[in-house]
Amino acid sequence: MSATQPAIALRGVTKRFGAITAVDRLDLEVPAGICLGLLGNNGAGKSTTMRLLTAQAIADEGAVEVLGHALPRESKAARARSGVVPQRDNLDEELTVAQQLEVFARLYRVPRRERDSAIARALELADLAARADTRIDALSGGMRRRLLIARGLVHRPELLLLDEPTVGLDPQVRQELWSLIVTLRDAGTTVVMSTHYIEEAEELADDVAIMARGRVIDRGAPAALVARHAGAEVRELTGDARALAHAETQARALGLPTRRRGPQVAVLRAEGLDGQLGPGRTRPAVLEDVFVSVTGEEAT
Amino acid sequence: MSASSASGAARAASPSPPPPRSAPRRMELRALGGVLHREWVVFTRYWRSTTFSAVVEPTIFLLAFGFGIGALVAEVQGMAYLDFVGTGVVAMAVLFASVFPAMFGTYVKRRFQHTYDGILAAPIDVRELVTAEALWIGVRSGTYGLAPLLVASAFGLRPGWAVLLVPLIGILTGFGFAAMGIFLSSVVPSIDSFGYVISALVTPLFLLAGTFFPLENLPGWVAAGAVVNPLYHTVELVRGAVFGLAGASPLGHVLGLLAFAALMWTAAVVGMRRVLID
Ligand SMILES: Nc1ncnc2c1ncn2[C@@H]1O[C@H](COP(=O)(O)OP(=O)(O)O)[C@@H](O)[C@H]1O
Ligand SMILES: [Mg+2]
Numbered sequence: 001m002s003a004t005q006p007a008i009a010l011r012g013v014t015k016r017f018g019a020i021t022a023v024d025r026l027d028l029e030v031p032a033g034i035c036l037g038l039l040g041n042n043g044a045g046k047s048t049t050m051r052l053l054t055a056q057a058i059a060d061e062g063a064v065e066v067l068g069h070a071l072p073r074e075s076k077a078a079r080a081r082s083g084v085v086p087q088r089d090n091l092d093e094e095l096t097v098a099q100q101l102e103v104f105a106r107l108y109r110v111p112r113r114e115r116d117s118a119i120a121r122a123l124e125l126a127d128l129a130a131r132a133d134t135r136i137d138a139l140s141g142g143m144r145r146r147l148l149i150a151r152g153l154v155h156r157p158e159l160l161l162l163d164e165p166t167v168g169l170d171p172q173v174r175q176e177l178w179s180l181i182v183t184l185r186d187a188g189t190t191v192v193m194s195t196h197y198i199e200e201a202e203e204l205a206d207d208v209a210i211m212a213r214g215r216v217i218d219r220g221a222p223a224a225l226v227a228r229h230a231g232a233e234v235r236e237l238t239g240d241a242r243a244l245a246h247a248e249t250q251a252r253a254l255g256l257p258t259r260r261r262g263p264q265v266a267v268l269r270a271e272g273l274d275g276q277l278g279p280g281r282t283r284p285a286v287l288e289d290v291f292v293s294v295t296g297e298e299a300t
Numbered sequence: 301m302s303a304s305s306a307s308g309a310a311r312a313a314s315p316s317p318p319p320p321r322s323a324p325r326r327m328e329l330r331a332l333g334g335v336l337h338r339e340w341v342v343f344t345r346y347w348r349s350t351t352f353s354a355v356v357e358p359t360i361f362l363l364a365f366g367f368g369i370g371a372l373v374a375e376v377q378g379m380a381y382l383d384f385v386g387t388g389v390v391a392m393a394v395l396f397a398s399v400f401p402a403m404f405g406t407y408v409k410r411r412f413q414h415t416y417d418g419i420l421a422a423p424i425d426v427r428e429l430v431t432a433e434a435l436w437i438g439v440r441s442g443t444y445g446l447a448p449l450l451v452a453s454a455f456g457l458r459p460g461w462a463v464l465l466v467p468l469i470g471i472l473t474g475f476g477f478a479a480m481g482i483f484l485s486s487v488v489p490s491i492d493s494f495g496y497v498i499s500a501l502v503t504p505l506f507l508l509a510g511t512f513f514p515l516e517n518l519p520g521w522v523a524a525g526a527v528v529n530p531l532y533h534t535v536e537l538v539r540g541a542v543f544g545l546a547g548a549s550p551l552g553h554v555l556g557l558l559a560f561a562a563l564m565w566t567a568a569v570v571g572m573r574r575v576l577i578d
Contacts, residue, residue, distance in 0.1 A: 017578070048578070054421050057578035076331075080423035090414035094342050103341065107334035107422035151418075 005068055007032040007159050007190040008053060013062030015048050015214075022048040024214030025062070030192060030207075032158075035185040037205030038194040039287075041297055045214040046194035047087050050163045053192070054079055067159055080109060083157035085149050087164045087194075091136045097147060098123065098132040101154055108155035118154050125180070126150035142173040149177065153184075160184060162193040166200060178204055202287045212295040222287050229257070229293050230285035231269030237280035238264055247277045259292045268293060327431065331424040335432035338419075343440070350401075354444040358393035362386060362448050365512050366455070377514055379543060386452030387542050388511035390445045390466065391473065391534040395506050397441035398474035402481025403494050406433065410485065416576055426573045430482055434565065437478035442470030449542070459542040466541050472557050473534040479564035486571030510535045530560040 008030040015023040023045045030036045038046050051057035053066055055075030064071040066078040092100050101119045110118045123129040126146040131139065139147065145165070152160065162181070166174040181204055185191050195201055201208045202222045209219040218225060237247050244265045251258050257268040267277060268289055292298055343350065362385055370381040377384065409415040419429060446467060449459065484497055508515065508522060509531035515523040526532040533553035540550055 015578070051578060055577070056417070056420055076423040076425060079421060082421075084421035086417060086421070088414060088417070090418040092338070092415055092418070093413060094345065095338075099341050103334060103338045104418075104422065106337050107331075107419060107424060109330060109423065152421075 005032070006030055006065075007067060008192065009063075009065040010049075010052070011063045013052060013059045013064060015045075015052060015057055015059050021214055023052065023059075026215060028209060028216055028219075030190060032190050033185075033188055034206040035181065035191040035193060035204055037201035037208045038192065038211055039196070039198065039201040039205075039208050039291065040194070040211030041196055041295070044196075044211040046196075046211055047163055048214075049211075050084075050087075050161050050192070050194060053161055054082065054084055080155075081157055082159040082161060083152035083155065085152045085160070085162045085165055087167070089144055089148060091144055091148060091151070093135070093137040096133050096135050097126075097128050097139070100136060100147065101151060104151050105154050110155050118156075122150040122154045125153060142169060145169060145173070145177070149180070157189065159190045159192070162191065164194055164196065166195070166197065174200075198286075198288045198291055208287070210291060210294055212297065217294045218290075225290045226285050226287055228290075229268065230289035231271055232285060233269075233271040233282050234285045234289055235267045235270035235273055235277060235280055235282050236261075236264050237267065237278050239278055239280075243278060250277055257293045259289065261298075327428055328424075331428040332432040332435070334422065334424065335419065335429060336436055339433070339436040350440075351444070354393065354397040354441070355447040357396060358389045358444075358448045359451050361392060361512075362389045362451055365389075366452070369512070379539075380456075382452060382455055383457055383543070384514075384539075385512060386448055386455075386457050387539045388509070388535055389448040390470065390538045391509060391531050392506045392511050393448055394441045394445040394470045394473045394534065395477055395502070395531055397444045398437050398477040399481040399502060401441075402434070402437050402478040403485050403497065404491070405437075406482045407485040407488070407491050407494075410572075410575065411491070416572075420576060426576055427569050430479070430565070430568045430572050433482060434475050434478040434568065437481075438471045438473075438475030441474030441478070442467050442472075445470035445474070445538075457542075460544045462541040462544055464541075466538055469534060469537045469541065469557075472554075472561060473530065476530055476557060476561035476564050479561065479568040482568040483564060483571045486568070486575045505529055505531050508532075527556075530557055533557050533560075 006029045008028065010026050010028040013023055013026045014021065026045075026049065028049070038049065040046050048057055052059055052064055052071070055072040055078075058072050067081050069075070069078040071078060092103065095103065098119060101122050102115065105115045105118050120129075123132055126143070126149065128143060128147060128150070131143065136144065136147070149162075149165065165181070166177055169177070178200070181191060181193065185206075193204065206221060207219065208222050208225060209216045210225070211217070218229070220228065237244060239247070247267070248258050248265050251267045256270065259266045259268070266289065267273070268285060270282060365385045366382040370385070373381050375381065416429065420426065449457065449463065449466065453459070484494070488494060488497070508526060509529050510526065511531070515526050515532070533556040537550055537553045537557070
């Protein structure tokens with residue numbers, strides 16, 4: 001793979017399910033070696049995009065290229081070099097932890113003489129060495145998720161596709177996964193991670209692509225996105241309904257984006273406003289402000 | 301592939317066209333191997349129950365019919381009734397050990413356990429997945445098909461050397477019916493629908509194949525219809541192998557089974573692709 005070749009390139013990709021357009025003329029290029037966060041609410045088209053990358057969904061229009069392989073024609077070659085952690089747990093409950101890893105080491109064509117060490121490494125990674133012979137249906141939720149991730153890494157893929165990797169995990173397990181993802185990225189693995197947790201994207205992603213209604217609305221490093229759409233500071237105004245409506249109008253007149261949030265109005269790019277819109281507090285702008293501002297949706 | 305240096309460069313440059321590559325359209329043995337290994341591991345856990353039902357049920361049919369009807373009829377088509385049933389039940393054993401696991405097992409793995417979603421994220425395609433599943437079930441059911449012959453031997457069946465061909469006949473039959481079960485699992489709206497399939501399809505198939513009674517006494521159109529029943533060809537081939545029946549050449553029956561297997565394999569691949577690939 002040449003240095004300039006992107007790990008992933010989607011051009012004008014559309015995927016429909018009947019009347020629903022899940023992915024809509026999507027353009028997305030991911031350079032090798034970064035962690036890209038695909039940030040979007042439920043139904044934005046993140047999982048469909050992920051499945052397009054393994055040819056488990058076939059695009060109706062457009063071109064999909066993964067690690068230099070044109071999909072779906074060369075999808076097997078691309079899948080051999082990719083690891084997948086699906087949103088929906090599909091661990092093989094009839095097997096033990098070690099058996100599951102062995103099955104996938106074979107499916108992923110780990111050479112016979114390297115298989116044992118690959119399995120041992122994956123067990124280590126999932127912190128499940130002591131559970132190697134436990135049946136999967138006896139594992140806790142956190143253990144299952146760790147195994148799901150280790151299974152996707154058993155063949156040391158160049159590209160890791162993580163679909164909502166930390167949904168439903170407690171904060172400690174989530175932290176562990178985050179550091180694992182950072183470690184992989186630092187070792188050169190390209191990571192594409194979908195999430196609807198804004199802080200997850202902010203924390204992990206070198207680049208965030210904000211997705212809504214099947215399209216990428218904007219894309220950039222989290223700090224750059226924040227600077228572009230939300231400025232440096234956000235002013236959160238409080239007051240009665242009339243005062244807030246008034247403040248909103250005023251802010252718009254100044255060309256400042258606003259967002260309603262319960263009993264508050266937040267004014268973006270509020271640096272230099274100097275309290276002129278009314279009582280409230282000023283805080284630094286964050287990615288959530290960007291998300292709400294560009295998608296027009298509250299984060300779920 | 302360094303993390304930071306690559307990213308800046310790649311974003312600036314336009315993507316180079318992909319190198320021309322011939323798509324690997326061949327069926328790859330090592331892709332089948334992963335699936336077969338999975339089935340083998342699961343089998344080593346469940347072999348007792350799997351084998352029990354695959355062996356005991358045909359044996360009960362064999363003994364019940366063999367002795368129940370055998371007391372009333374001494375000979376059918378020139379052979380002792382127990383010999384007639386002993387060979388007929390081979391086909392039934394293969395059918396039950398292939399079509400049922402294929403229908404239910406495939407459905408459960410796809411809809412409830414999402415096993416195939418995980419497998420298809422690896423370098424293996426639907427064609428290879430279906431082939432491996434049908435092959436595994438075919439080999440297993442072909443082997444189980446020997447059980448009725450062993451039981452019948454205990455009661456006096458004396459097969460010729462060609463009995464060694466019975467596992468091959470069984471595997472070919474089992475492959476076809478496994479593919480049929482896989483195909484059916486891809487079209488039924490729910491797992492309960494298999495009830496209709498069993499009553500309307502599987503039961504007539506195994507009764508109207510010359511398993512327990514010869515077809516020539518049935519109305520002409522039923523007997524003629526047996527030609528399209530793959531299990532009829534299995535029964536004829538098994539009887540021919542065990543007793544070395546002179547006369548009709550086995551070629552037609554072999555071709556019938558091959559055609560059935562090819563047709564069902566194609567249907568299974570198309571059906572599974574439809575439900576597994578969005
Ligand atoms: N297999 C499918 N059949 C029908 N509709 C689907 C299917 N998969 C996804 N969709 C629809 O496509 C849209 C995008 O879904 P998805 O890609 O799962 O979004 P996300 O992962 O961002 O939540 C949703 O409206 C969803 O209902
Ligand atoms: Mg999703």
